[in-house]
Amino acid sequence: xxxxLSQKLSYQLLRLITYGIVLxxxxxxxxxxxxxxxxxxxxxxxxxxxxxxxxxxxxxAIVGTFYLTVGTIMVALPLGIGCAIYLAEYAEQNRxxxxxxxxxxxxxxxxxxxxxxxxxxLFVIFCRFGTSILAGSLTLACMVLPIIIVTSEEALRAVxxxxxxxxLALGATKWQTIRTNVLPYSISGMITGSILAIGRAAGETAxxxxxxxxxxxxxxxxxxxxxxxxxxxxxxILATQxxxxxxxxxxxxxxxxxxxMLVLGMNIGAIVIRIYFRKKYKW
Amino acid sequence: MxxxxxxxxxxxxxxxxxxxxxxxxxxxxxxxxxxxxxEPGIGKLFDSGWVPVSFQEERFGIYPLVAGSSLVTVLAMxxxxxxxxxxxxxxxxxxxxxxxxxxxxxxxxxxxxxxxVLGFFGLLVLAPLVKDVFGLNSGLNALTASLLLxxxxxxxxxxxxxxxxxxxxxxxxxxxLALGASELQTIFKVTVPAALPGIMAAIMLGIGRVIGETMAVLMVSGNxxxxxxxxxxxxxxxxxxxxxxxGEVPFGSHHYQALFWIGLILLFxxxxxxxxxxxxxxxxxxxx
Numbered sequence: 001x002x003x004x005l006s007q008k009l010s011y012q013l014l015r016l017i018t019y020g021i022v023l024x025x026x027x028x029x030x031x032x033x034x035x036x037x038x039x040x041x042x043x044x045x046x047x048x049x050x051x052x053x054x055x056x057x058x059x060x061a062i063v064g065t066f067y068l069t070v071g072t073i074m075v076a077l078p079l080g081i082g083c084a085i086y087l088a089e090y091a092e093q094n095r096x097x098x099x100x101x102x103x104x105x106x107x108x109x110x111x112x113x114x115x116x117x118x119x120x121x122l123f124v125i126f127c128r129f130g131t132s133i134l135a136g137s138l139t140l141a142c143m144v145l146p147i148i149i150v151t152s153e154e155a156l157r158a159v160x161x162x163x164x165x166x167x168l169a170l171g172a173t174k175w176q177t178i179r180t181n182v183l184p185y186s187i188s189g190m191i192t193g194s195i196l197a198i199g200r201a202a203g204e205t206a207x208x209x210x211x212x213x214x215x216x217x218x219x220x221x222x223x224x225x226x227x228x229x230x231x232x233x234x235x236x237i238l239a240t241q242x243x244x245x246x247x248x249x250x251x252x253x254x255x256x257x258x259x260x261m262l263v264l265g266m267n268i269g270a271i272v273i274r275i276y277f278r279k280k281y282k283w
Numbered sequence: 284m285x286x287x288x289x290x291x292x293x294x295x296x297x298x299x300x301x302x303x304x305x306x307x308x309x310x311x312x313x314x315x316x317x318x319x320x321x322e323p324g325i326g327k328l329f330d331s332g333w334v335p336v337s338f339q340e341e342r343f344g345i346y347p348l349v350a351g352s353s354l355v356t357v358l359a360m361x362x363x364x365x366x367x368x369x370x371x372x373x374x375x376x377x378x379x380x381x382x383x384x385x386x387x388x389x390x391x392x393x394x395x396x397x398x399x400v401l402g403f404f405g406l407l408v409l410a411p412l413v414k415d416v417f418g419l420n421s422g423l424n425a426l427t428a429s430l431l432l433x434x435x436x437x438x439x440x441x442x443x444x445x446x447x448x449x450x451x452x453x454x455x456x457x458x459x460l461a462l463g464a465s466e467l468q469t470i471f472k473v474t475v476p477a478a479l480p481g482i483m484a485a486i487m488l489g490i491g492r493v494i495g496e497t498m499a500v501l502m503v504s505g506n507x508x509x510x511x512x513x514x515x516x517x518x519x520x521x522x523x524x525x526x527x528x529x530g531e532v533p534f535g536s537h538h539y540q541a542l543f544w545i546g547l548i549l550l551f552x553x554x555x556x557x558x559x560x561x562x563x564x565x566x567x568x569x570x571x
Contacts, residue, residue: 007467014373021370021437022386025393028404082297090294102558103302109488109557110308110550111495112398113522117546120529121311142304149301175290203397206497206522210529232399232498239403240502249407256400267395271388 029260036257039250045258049216054248058255063220064133064228065202065262068212071137071224072144072201077194079141080148084190087149088156089178108146112206115143119211134224136212143207144197151196155189156182188277192270199266203259205232231259312547319343319540328544333508333519335528335538343541345548347508351425351518352494355504358429358514359493363436364486370437371444371482376470387445394438402502405431410503417515423505426514431499436489443488447481448474450568480567484560491556495549497522521545 043057050056083100091097110118119139129135159182167177205213213233221228235255238248245252319325323343330344374386409430410422417426451474459469475482505517506527525542532539 004465007465010467011377014369014377017366018370018373018378018386021366021441022389024434025389028396028401029392031404031408032400079297079300082294083301086294086298090291091298097298099302100298102561103305105557105561106305106554107301109491109495109553111497111522111553113495113497113525114308114312114546114550114553117315117525117529117543118308118311121315121543122307125534126311142308145301145304173287175287199395203395203399205397205399206526209526232397235403236399236498236502239406252403256403259397260400263395263397264392267392 032253032256032260035250035253036260039254040257044254048218054242054244054251058231058234058251058258060217060220061229061231061234061255062258064213064230065232065259067133067221067228068136068140068208068230069198069201071133072140073194073198075138075141076144076148076197080145080193080197081152081190083145083149084152084156085178085183088153089174089182104146104149107142108150110143112143112204113209115139115207116210118142119207124211130225131210131212131214131227132225133212133221133228136208136228137224139207139211140201140204143204144201147197147200148190148193151193152186152190155186155193158189159185185281188273188281192274195266195270195273199263199270202266203232203263205230205236208233231255231262235259308550312543312550316540316543316547318535319537319544323537328541331510333524335532335541341537343537345521345541345545347510348519348521348524348545350510350512351504351508352520352522354425354512354514354518355428355432355500355520356490356493358425359432359436360486360490362429362433363440363489363493366433367437367440367485367489368444368482371441371448371485372470372475374441375445375448376474387442390438390441393434394442398435398496398498399502401431401435402499405499405503419515421505421517423503423517424515425504425511425518428500428504428518428520429514431503432493432496435496435499436493439492440482440485440489443485444478444482447478447485450481451477480563484563487556487560487563491553491560494556495522495553497526501526521549 045057045062046059047057048059083104087097087100091100116139119135119142123129123135123138124131127135129138163181163185164177167181168174172180208230212227213230214227215229215237217227217229235252238252238255239245242248319327327343328345330342331346332342332344333347334340334342370390374383374390378386405427406423410427412422413419413424413427413430414422455473455477456469459473460466464472500520501523504520504523506519506523507517508519508524509516511518525545528538529542532542
């Protein structure tokens with residue numbers, strides 16, 4: 001029965017490697033939480049950086065990331081959902097829909113720094129928005145568009161065919177059918193997609209590096225044409241550009257933990273919503 | 284009916300926007316990069332020295348940057364491919380259903396950790412570790428970058444490979460088991476070969492992610508533009524070069540244009556990788 005033994009051994013080896021990967025992920029989370037948690041308090045979250053970022057809190061970075069993600073989602077959500085409705089409900093198998101699909105795949109694969117270059121060339125320079133919330137949000141919106149489209153389309157396709165047929169048979173037009181019988185049941189998938197998109201937009205550094213992010217700002221932004229500080233960029237600056245990187249280590253861990261909680265919170269929220277609605281709607 | 288027609292037109296228009304964005308990305312990267320081709324000439328890019336700021340002669344050779352990107356990508360893939368394929372096999376074929384439901388989202392969490400946080404972790408934990416193990420002066424080198432990149436490629440490869448493995452028809456496995464093959468033989472002689480196209484596509488998407496990764500590499504690769512294929516040397520990748528230098532170049536200078544050329548090259552490479560993996564997935568019915 002040596003075959004049985006070698007199978008058992010192989011399974012153990014596979015399990016060992018898989019749990020090794022899990023352990024790595026766990027250790028990263030553990031390390032950031034262990035060092036970051038003692039730093040986070042009310043003062044850290046609500047005060048400005050002092051002495052060029054060596055002391056104080058991260059309020060402007062939190063506010064900046066908030067503005068950026070709100071701007072991003074305001075642009076990306078309508079476009080993404082519109083595109084998803086087209087692909088799921090209207091598109092036939094033709095050149096145009098193939099082209100749209102190819103475009104979405106391409107967008108999903110473009111490296112984040114290339115989005116930064118694109119945003120710099122189009123929004124900052126050509127449209128004359130300057131380095132601003134507007135330019136940054138538009139750049140990030142292009143980046144998260146495929147996430148929203150793909151998740152929303154999946155949600156629309158999950159609504160049973162019969163819902164549409166019943167409505168059409170009663171004389172409703174195509175759009176009435178979509179609005180009353182399809183959209184309400186696919187909202188959860190769209191929410192999931194937008195939360196994932198917010199998480200992605202909040203965590204990316206490279207696209208905002210060239211289009212919006214500021215080293216340090218003494219006050220909060222007043223309009224969409226202002227620069228902002230952002231959490232990921234702030235962490236990057238503290239960790240690599242600050243003259244006393246050793247001294248500001250606690251601040252780095254604090255910023256990293258806030259960013260991590262934000263992004264992971266979004267992702268876990270998305271999973272929970274998906275599970276909740278999957279239980280609620282069963283057909 | 285009028286709203287109906289209006290909505291149809293509106294939706295077609297929003298769908299066209301994604302095509303428009305792709306066109307604009309190519310257009311605007313090309314627009315900023317193009318003047319370089321006339322003056323000082325595109326041949327300047329094919330050179331072994333990247334010295335963009337100099338009092339004597341500015342050099343815009345991308346060879347060291349391409350070498351840096353290639354080195355970390357190959358190393359990262361050497362580490363990541365075996366681990367993630369094994370992980371996918373375990374999750375799809377060996378793990379209990381309950382275990383699978385926990386392992387899958389946990390590994391997807393890794394995909395959502397911002398790259399700057401991973402870079403930060405690399406800087407503080409991984410780099411000192413590499414430094415001590417190999418007795419170096421600094422842990423910021425190609426190996427550290429590759430380890431981080433391998434970590435980032437894991438979730439991409441695992442998730443898509445797992446899908447490919449799960450979509451192998453049950454009848455394949457049953458036929459193999461009925462012929463007297465053990466479960467282990469069935470996995471490695473039937474299931475994995477059947478899912479191989481999907482696994483290949485997953486690997487290509489993983490490579491795309493690794494080549495395009497910027498922040499983590501910028502933070503831990505050591506940033507020296509030399510041509511080296513030794514893992515413990517500090518190197519500099521194409522992405523890191525753009526991120527590190529774009530902030531300080533004068534608008535419209537040759538240096539500025541050269542950075543846009545690097546962006547264009549990255550765009551084409553990732554585009555090809557994505558298109559190929561898409562073709563593979565589609566051919567074997569693993570994508571809609």
